Amino acid sequence: MSDRRDFIGTALGAFAGLGALGALYAAKRTWDPLPSVKAAGFTTVDVSKAEENVLYTEMWRGKPVFILKVPKDAKPDEAPNGRDENAYEDPRLIKIGNDKFLVAIGLCTHLGCIPEYFAANKKFICACHGGQFNAAGEVLKAPPPSPLVIPPFKIVGTQLILGEEGPEYKQLKAQGLVA
Numbered sequence: 001m002s003d004r005r006d007f008i009g010t011a012l013g014a015f016a017g018l019g020a021l022g023a024l025y026a027a028k029r030t031w032d033p034l035p036s037v038k039a040a041g042f043t044t045v046d047v048s049k050a051e052e053n054v055l056y057t058e059m060w061r062g063k064p065v066f067i068l069k070v071p072k073d074a075k076p077d078e079a080p081n082g083r084d085e086n087a088y089e090d091p092r093l094i095k096i097g098n099d100k101f102l103v104a105i106g107l108c109t110h111l112g113c114i115p116e117y118f119a120a121n122k123k124f125i126c127a128c129h130g131g132q133f134n135a136a137g138e139v140l141k142a143p144p145p146s147p148l149v150i151p152p153f154k155i156v157g158t159q160l161i162l163g164e165e166g167p168e169y170k171q172l173k174a175q176g177l178v179a
């Protein structure tokens with residue numbers, strides 16, 4: 001009887017171990033950065049492998065830059081300021097191929113903390129003072145006074161070049177949408 005219990009205990013332990021490994025592997029895939037190349041103030045990121053609703057963070061000139069392939073139903077679960085429109089329609093999103101991306105400096109526009117993205121709720125929450133942004137970086141809840149800032153960028157195929165002003169960036173700038 002005790003042999004049988006030992007066997008069940010061992011089998012359960014092995015099963016739990018496999019489950020933990022699987023969870024670790026899934027988490028690691030999420031942590032893996034997108035392929036990027038850095039050179040003289042520019043960071044080139046290939047977004048072709050980006051997964052929808054997974055936040056990637058690249059460093060550019062010492063600052064974190066958020067890259068998020070925004071899901072088509074990017075309406076936050078709850079929008080404290082009544083701004084519950086679908087973030088996917090936001091004109092600040094950047095079209096690369098058939099997808100739309102948030103590309104923004106990952107620093108809260110209140111006092112510069114790094115907000116965290118909650119994929120299930122499709123919004124960013126800043127732990128410092130409770131500010132919130134939707135998946136397009138627009139403010140859902142103060143105190144942040146303005147949306148997440150879009151850095152200069154250029155698009156070449158599926159490559160996003162941070163630090164260079166391409167036509168898409170200039171267009172957003174002319175519309176007053178980049179800061």
Ligand code: FES
Binds near residue numbers: 108110111113127130
């Ligand atoms: S720094 Fe983000 S809410 Fe204050």
